[in-house]
Amino acid sequence: MVLVVPDHRDVARVDAALLAVLGKGRHVRLTADQGPQARYTAWLSVLRGHVSCVVGTRAAAYAPVADLGLVAWWDDGDDLHAEPRAPYAHMREVLRARAEQTGAALLVGGFARSVAVEQWVVSGLVREIVPEPADRRRLARVHVVGEGHDQERDGPGAHAHLPSAAWRAAHAALESGPVLVQVPRRGYLPSLSCQECRTPARCPHCHGPLALPGPNVPPECRWCGRSPVAFTCVHCGSHRWRSSVVGAHRTAEELGRAFPGVPIRTSGSPEVLERVENRPALVIATPGAEPYAEGGYAATLLLDAWANIDRPRLDAGEEALRRWLTAAALTRDAAAGGVVVLAGAPTHTPLPVVEALIRWNPEWFARRELAEREELSLPPTVWMARLSGSQAGVRAIADEFVADLRDVVEVDRLGPIPVGEEVHLLLRVPLAHAAAATAALAAIRRTRSARKERDQVAVRLGVTDVG
Known part of the structure; x- marks a missing residue:
């Protein structure tokens, strides 16, 4: 069994759970912070068959587990699962390939659903398991600032960095426990x-x-x-x-003035909190650094929502919903008074990503996103490769690639566009011809390497984001 989670904090929680269930010595952990000796010792234990259960970050996807029966991961939308160095493999694709080769079961989990996994659901590769409507209704209630009577009651205060509705929710929640404040940016x-x-x-x-x-x-x-x-x-x-944009440190300063006498804790680079106690406090965290609260947060404030939505990336909405749901999931249930307040979202028009948060329905949003990308021929519904380098080298590879596939499929060329001192160009073909396109591009790279071409061009296959 191979279990992959985004970071070492998640590994520690899963490690403790496996120790309680399996007992000592029945599993190993593989993370970068272990150090070379501990990591190699764990690797040898797996290779020699002493243990058959591994939990770790993205590198654990390659653990040599014999007779693999299950591969599973959590929150594949987190960018920590993507290898930033060549060959840029994503943990999701590595584990999918291992499951297909070994016949192992495949399990995907998360508070949100990526568009890539939704494509697997639509194609029948995996079967979805979703909560019942009654279960969704038990989750924390979501309030969007600016809707209803907020504007009439609060006036300009409805559009402040800390809106009046968010202040009231935090003030009431502090009577019974901690309040999480998610801020999209660190710094001041x-x-x-x-x-x-x-x-x-x-x-x-x-x-x-x-x-x-x-x-x-x-x-x-x-x-x-x-x-x-x-x-x-x-x-x-x-x-x-x-x-x-207001950063986490400036937000902590403002909240200190708005809530005198209330303890304020910050979590984010360079110091990330593991957990907080179940007592009144304001916890300001950047996305991904939200600490676990014993008993759950009494309220969660999601500030500056527009900063997540307006990111110039194809996956801006998908990533915004993932960040919001990850924080909202740490909140107490509605029966315990839990509330989530989304502040800073545009209210002049309905936004699907906001509606998905209100309904706690990420699969509906992923399905909608996938349909739109299929209509517009955008990843992951098409195969794409990005060429980055000098203009002469990029054009040469693109021309040769188009010529090689002329009798197989028509290739779309998007670019080149200047990015700093180099140019970027995207090559796009239908997903059905992905294997042929990959083989053709690999052959071109081998030929250029053998000829020792002077123009260096970086090639990234399987591009999933064009932003």
Whole structure:
């Protein structure tokens, strides 16, 4: 059995559960923080057949378990499951291949559902297990700030960084337990813009984004670290700036003033809390760093929802829902008074991602996303490869690839577009021709390597996000 979870904190919880169920010495853990000796000892125990159960992070997907009977993972939408180095393998695809080769059972779990897994459900590769409607109704109630009578009752306070509705929910919840506050960005004021025209503030030296690292300090560039002598907007010439996004540290500062005397704890890089006690406190965390609360949080506030929704990526909605549900799942049930408050979401038009959160129905959203991507020929409903490098090298590979597949399938070329000092180009073919496309691109790479071509081009197959 191979169990893969996103990070070491999840491994520790699963490790403790397996120890309680299986007993000592019946399983091993494989994580990067173990150190070379402990990790190699665990690997040898699996290789020699001393244990047949492994839990770990993405590298555990390759554990040499004999007579594999089950592969399982949790939350495959987490980017920690994707290998950032070549060959860029995703844990999901590695374990799927192992299950197909060995005949092992495959189990996918998570509070949210990725579009890739939804494609497996639609194709019949896996069968879904979803909660009953009565079970969903028992979960924490979700309130979206700005809907109902919020605008009439609170006026401008309904659109503040900490809206009045969120303040009331936190104030009531603090009487019975801790309150989780999820903030999409770390730091103090991680993004600045012009006060007059809202143009993003840029560094005059390298054109990187300006940020405010703390109170009573000048802005500095997030790329080169320099602090400009004076800010001047390149669009309108204004010398005044404003915050675009509020970070976790500034949020903690604001909540400290709004709730005097209440303990405030922060969780995020560089210090992530494992758990918090079941007592009144405000816990400010960035996505993925939410600590476990004994007995659950009395309330969860999801601030600056627009910052998650407006990310310029294909999977922005999918990732936003995953982040929200991961935090909301730590909240007490409705019968125990649990409430989730979503603040900062646009209310002028219905948003499917917000509706999915309110209904606790991530599978409905994943199915909708998959249908839209299929209509628009976007991943994962098509095969894509990204070429990155010099313009001459990228064009040469693309031309040869198109020529090789001319008699098999028509290839779509998207680009090239400049990205920094190189160019990116996407190659797209129908999913039915994925094997032929992969083989053709691999052959081109081998030929170029044998000829020792001077133009270096990075090729990434199975692109799932074009943002």
